Amino acid sequence: MAEVRVIARAVAREDKADELKALLSGLVVPTRAEAGCVYDDLFESNLPGIFVFNELWQSQAHLDAHAASSHFKQIFGKADQILAEPLEVNLLTAVG
Template sequence: MLHVIAKSIAKKDKIEETKNALEALIEPTRKENGCIQYDLLQDHSNPALFFFTEIWESNAHLDAHLATDHFINWKGKSDDLLDSPMEVSLLKKV
């Protein structure tokens, strides 16, 4: 299994728009083959800070996710919404 943490920092004037765009990823992603967990979290003290915590059956399933229309649509919006590029960590359980 592959664990993923994806960090996004919204522009201060785009927090709600970013949240809505990220939330739009949840339902279709959870239906994808190989998706075990896909949760969106927002920081209490810094509402511009979002994290996805994800678990995928394999790297191949994550790669397939990155090629979906809904993810590509998000990437097209992300430059306008985010303060900096999304930071992604690929992890394994120890």
């Protein structure tokens, strides 16, 4: 199975950065414990209110299971109310 690399970007609504940071931070530990998660790191940009997940999954099936997990659905159910735009998810393929 091919590994799947993910870069996901979340942008907070004005004055909601701290709330989004706390919410997204709560996703890291349970995600790291999931089957197939090689790593899952959350970063805060130097630009206000922007957060980036850097993830590596053993397979697409593992990533799909993550997206269907109860903790993912719970967090992003709440995050939708404080995101300035939809979550941007990029699946990456190495080219060199």
